[in-house]
Amino acid sequence: MTYEHTLRHPMNLTPLTDDELAANTVSTSDDPQLKALAAIERRVLWLATSIIHHANKVRPNTSGIKVGGHQASSASIATIMTSLWFGQLRAEDRVSVKPHASPVLHGINYLLGSLDEKHLTTLREFGGLQSYPSRSKDPDPVDYSTGSVGIGATAPIWGAISRRYIETVSGTPNRGRQYSLVGDAELDEGAVWEAVLDSNVADLGEIVWIVDLNRQSLDRVVPNIAAGKIERLFSAAGWQVITVRFGHVLESLMARTGGDALRKRIVDMPNPEYQRLLRCSVEELRRRLPGEGARAAAIAELIADVEDQTLTLAIRNLGGHDLAALREAYSQIDDTRPTVIIAYTVKGNGLPTEGHPQNHSSLLTVDQYRQLAARLGENPDAPWNRFDPACPEGQLIGTTAENLRRVAEPAVAPPAVPADFGRTPSGTATTQAALGRTLLDVNRAAPEVARRLVTVSPDVSSSTNLAGWLNKVGVWSVEERPNWFSDDAETVMHWREKPTGQHIELGIAEVNLVSLLGELGATWSRWGQPLFPIGVVYDPFVERALEPWSYGIYAGGQSILVGTPSGVTLAPEGGAHQSIKTPSIGLEQPGCTSYEPAFAIDVEWTLLASMSQLGRADGKSAYLRLSTKPVDQQLAAIPEDPAARERRRRQVVAGGYMLLAATTPAATIVAMGAMVPEALTASERLATQGIPVDVVCVTSPGLLYEALQSRNGQNQDAQSWILDQILPRERAVPMVTVLDGHPHTLAFLASVHQVKSRNLGVDAFGQAGGIDDVYRYHGIDTGSIVRAVLDLVQ
Known part of the structure; x- marks a missing residue:
C-alpha cells in the first residue's frame, strides 16, 4: 500500500449545492461580494490542487523521483489568500506568501491575468513554476522569495524598513502594507522572534502578519501549539493581536442553548483530538464531540437537533475559512503598530485529506481528484477554466486586476563609484580601521554615492571601527530622538x-542583520532606487548569518557583508571568537565576490569595486574579511607611477598580485590577508640561505578559482588573465600557501601549473594566547613557512 492510499478520506464526497459550498466561507447569502468571493475561493482551491496534481499525476515522470507539492498546505490558506487579494490588497502593498502555498499564488495570478495558462502545467519543471515563491525565477509576480523557514516570514519587516529608508533618499512617499502569510509551525524558527522583538519594528504600522493556525507541521498534529501563548508573545512585543477563531456556522451553534459548553469544549480540546473529529463519520462525530464531564450532556442535547450536513460543516467552520470573519478582522487593523491576525484553519480544508495528521506531503489519488472535481463542479479533464468576465466573479476579478496593476518604477541608475581616491596609506594600520576610513573618504569625495550608502551592524559599531562614519551620518530611526549625551565631552560616539x-x-x-541587508540590497529592483548596503559583523558569526544572507542573494538582494575581526589572529580572544572556515565560505558562495585584503589600500580598492557591482541587474554581492592586526603599510610597496598604480589596483580587484619577485625563484609563497607580513619575513630568511622566492598576495581566492575554471573552459563568464600575471608559467616552481583560515582555500592554486605544494592554515579550534604562540600552534608562523619551503626545495 502506498503512502497516498493511506490517506483516503472516509467521507462520501458527494456533489454539493452552491449554497452548501458557500456555507463554510460566507456568513450571509445576501452579500453579493461574499458570494462572489466564495466562488473565487473554490476556483483558487481547485487551481492550486490541479497545478500539483498535474505535476505528479499527469505530466510524464521518467526519473521515478517524486515531484511533490503541498496540496494540504495550499488548501489551508486558500480562503485567507482569496480574501486578501480580492478584497484588501492595494497596488502599493506587498505580500510574502508562505512557501508551501506557492500553487495558491500561481492560481490567483492566473485568474488575475498575470500568469499564462501554459505555465500551470510546469510546477517544479525545469524553467517552470518554482517549488516555492521566487522573485527571480517564477514567471508571475512574486513580492518576496520564500522557502527557507522564517526568512520569508520576516522579509516584509526588513522590506518596510528599506522602503522607509528609500523615501528619505528619493523624497517620494511610497508606503503600503507589508503582509506576511505565515504557517504556525514556522513560528518555531527563532529568527522569527528575533525580528519581532527588534526595537526598530514596534513603530512599523504597515506590517501585517496573518498566521495560518492549522496546528499541523510536516510530520504530525502538534499537540502544544497554543494560540494563547502566541497571542501573548506578539502582544508583549507591542503588536496588535486579532484572533479569528470561529466562522459563522459554528458561532450560530454556540449562540444556542448549550453553546457556551460547546465553545469551552472546543477551545479546551487538545489539537490532536480536534483534528481527529475532522476524520469522523457524522455518527462518530455526534458520539465524540460532547466528550466527558459536566458539559457533555448540554453539548449532546445541543447537537441532537442539528442536521448532519450542518454539523459536519460546523466542526470545520473555523475563522480562517470564513470570508466574512476575515473581512471583519482586516477592518480592525491598527496602522500605528504592527498587527498579527491569528486565523484558525484546517490543513487540507475542502480536500479528502483534510485534518489527517500526515497530510503535509500527501497527494490526491486520481479517483480523489475526480471526486473533488465533481464536488466543486469542475472538469478534471480541462481544469484551467477562468470566469466569464461578465459574471459577478469575473467582474470582481477584473476590478481587482485593475486595482492591483502596478506602474513600473522608473529605474534610477546607481551613481558611479570612484575606483581610487589617490591616497597612499602610510605608517601602521589595520584593515578593519581602513574600512571606517574608506567610508569617510566616500562621504568626502563622492557625496552622490555616499547618499545611497547605508551601513548596518548588530550592536558592534564601535568595535568594528564604524564610530567615525556613524558620527558623520547619524543613525536611522523612524522618528528623530534626542541625544541626551550630546553635551557629554567624554562621549566618543554621538548617537543622533x-x-x-x-x-x-x-x-x-x-x-x-543579513535579512535587512538583503532587502536594502533589493530596492533597486523593487522601487527603482539603488542603495549601497554594507553590513558589519564579527567574522566568526558569518556562519550563523550565512544561510539567510545566501537566501537574500538568491532572492536578488545585492549587498556587502564585512566580517571583522577575523581568524586566529584575534589571538587573546580565544577559540570562541576565532574564525576558521569563512575564507572557504567566501570562495564557495554563489552570487558573491569575496575579498581578504592585506593592506589598507587593498581595502579601499576592493570595497569601492564591490560597491560598483551593487544596484543593477547584473550586479553581485561581496564579502570582505578584515583583521585587527596592525601592519606596516610600507610593505604594500604601492607603485608611485600612476599607470603602475592602476595596474596594481586592477590586480587587487581581480584576485591577487605579485608582491615580491625574485630574479630566479626557487619557490613561491602565496599568502592572504593577515599572513602577508609573515610571508615577507620568511622570504627574507630564505634569501639568507640562498633560496630566493616569489611572494604572491591573494586578495580573492574565489576570483582566482573562477579564472582557473575559465582557463580550463568551464566558466565562460570569467577571465584568466590574472593567473598569467601573478603565476606566470615561466616562474612555475614549488608553492607554499598560507592563510589565517582553512588551508584548502588556497590549495587549488598549485594546480595552475601542476607544481608540488604545501598548504598551511588553520584546521583546528583556536587557542587564547599571544599571536606568536597561536600562529606557532597552528603552524602558520614565519618558521613554519620557512620549513615548508625547505621541505619542497631541498
Missing part, C-alpha cells in the same frame, strides 16, 4: 537618531 540617518543598528542578532 533621525529618519535621514545612514547607519541602522540592530540588536545582537546576525540573522536580522
Whole structure:
C-alpha cells in the first residue's frame, strides 16, 4: 500500500449545492461580494490542487523521483489568500506568501491575468513554476522569495524598513502594507522572534502578519501549539493581536442553548483530538464531540437537533475559512503598530485529506481528484477554466486586476563609484580601521554615492571601527530622538537618531542583520532606487548569518557583508571568537565576490569595486574579511607611477598580485590577508640561505578559482588573465600557501601549473594566547613557512 492510499478520506464526497459550498466561507447569502468571493475561493482551491496534481499525476515522470507539492498546505490558506487579494490588497502593498502555498499564488495570478495558462502545467519543471515563491525565477509576480523557514516570514519587516529608508533618499512617499502569510509551525524558527522583538519594528504600522493556525507541521498534529501563548508573545512585543477563531456556522451553534459548553469544549480540546473529529463519520462525530464531564450532556442535547450536513460543516467552520470573519478582522487593523491576525484553519480544508495528521506531503489519488472535481463542479479533464468576465466573479476579478496593476518604477541608475581616491596609506594600520576610513573618504569625495550608502551592524559599531562614519551620518530611526549625551565631552560616539540617518543598528542578532541587508540590497529592483548596503559583523558569526544572507542573494538582494575581526589572529580572544572556515565560505558562495585584503589600500580598492557591482541587474554581492592586526603599510610597496598604480589596483580587484619577485625563484609563497607580513619575513630568511622566492598576495581566492575554471573552459563568464600575471608559467616552481583560515582555500592554486605544494592554515579550534604562540600552534608562523619551503626545495 502506498503512502497516498493511506490517506483516503472516509467521507462520501458527494456533489454539493452552491449554497452548501458557500456555507463554510460566507456568513450571509445576501452579500453579493461574499458570494462572489466564495466562488473565487473554490476556483483558487481547485487551481492550486490541479497545478500539483498535474505535476505528479499527469505530466510524464521518467526519473521515478517524486515531484511533490503541498496540496494540504495550499488548501489551508486558500480562503485567507482569496480574501486578501480580492478584497484588501492595494497596488502599493506587498505580500510574502508562505512557501508551501506557492500553487495558491500561481492560481490567483492566473485568474488575475498575470500568469499564462501554459505555465500551470510546469510546477517544479525545469524553467517552470518554482517549488516555492521566487522573485527571480517564477514567471508571475512574486513580492518576496520564500522557502527557507522564517526568512520569508520576516522579509516584509526588513522590506518596510528599506522602503522607509528609500523615501528619505528619493523624497517620494511610497508606503503600503507589508503582509506576511505565515504557517504556525514556522513560528518555531527563532529568527522569527528575533525580528519581532527588534526595537526598530514596534513603530512599523504597515506590517501585517496573518498566521495560518492549522496546528499541523510536516510530520504530525502538534499537540502544544497554543494560540494563547502566541497571542501573548506578539502582544508583549507591542503588536496588535486579532484572533479569528470561529466562522459563522459554528458561532450560530454556540449562540444556542448549550453553546457556551460547546465553545469551552472546543477551545479546551487538545489539537490532536480536534483534528481527529475532522476524520469522523457524522455518527462518530455526534458520539465524540460532547466528550466527558459536566458539559457533555448540554453539548449532546445541543447537537441532537442539528442536521448532519450542518454539523459536519460546523466542526470545520473555523475563522480562517470564513470570508466574512476575515473581512471583519482586516477592518480592525491598527496602522500605528504592527498587527498579527491569528486565523484558525484546517490543513487540507475542502480536500479528502483534510485534518489527517500526515497530510503535509500527501497527494490526491486520481479517483480523489475526480471526486473533488465533481464536488466543486469542475472538469478534471480541462481544469484551467477562468470566469466569464461578465459574471459577478469575473467582474470582481477584473476590478481587482485593475486595482492591483502596478506602474513600473522608473529605474534610477546607481551613481558611479570612484575606483581610487589617490591616497597612499602610510605608517601602521589595520584593515578593519581602513574600512571606517574608506567610508569617510566616500562621504568626502563622492557625496552622490555616499547618499545611497547605508551601513548596518548588530550592536558592534564601535568595535568594528564604524564610530567615525556613524558620527558623520547619524543613525536611522523612524522618528528623530534626542541625544541626551550630546553635551557629554567624554562621549566618543554621538548617537543622533533621525529618519535621514545612514547607519541602522540592530540588536545582537546576525540573522536580522543579513535579512535587512538583503532587502536594502533589493530596492533597486523593487522601487527603482539603488542603495549601497554594507553590513558589519564579527567574522566568526558569518556562519550563523550565512544561510539567510545566501537566501537574500538568491532572492536578488545585492549587498556587502564585512566580517571583522577575523581568524586566529584575534589571538587573546580565544577559540570562541576565532574564525576558521569563512575564507572557504567566501570562495564557495554563489552570487558573491569575496575579498581578504592585506593592506589598507587593498581595502579601499576592493570595497569601492564591490560597491560598483551593487544596484543593477547584473550586479553581485561581496564579502570582505578584515583583521585587527596592525601592519606596516610600507610593505604594500604601492607603485608611485600612476599607470603602475592602476595596474596594481586592477590586480587587487581581480584576485591577487605579485608582491615580491625574485630574479630566479626557487619557490613561491602565496599568502592572504593577515599572513602577508609573515610571508615577507620568511622570504627574507630564505634569501639568507640562498633560496630566493616569489611572494604572491591573494586578495580573492574565489576570483582566482573562477579564472582557473575559465582557463580550463568551464566558466565562460570569467577571465584568466590574472593567473598569467601573478603565476606566470615561466616562474612555475614549488608553492607554499598560507592563510589565517582553512588551508584548502588556497590549495587549488598549485594546480595552475601542476607544481608540488604545501598548504598551511588553520584546521583546528583556536587557542587564547599571544599571536606568536597561536600562529606557532597552528603552524602558520614565519618558521613554519620557512620549513615548508625547505621541505619542497631541498
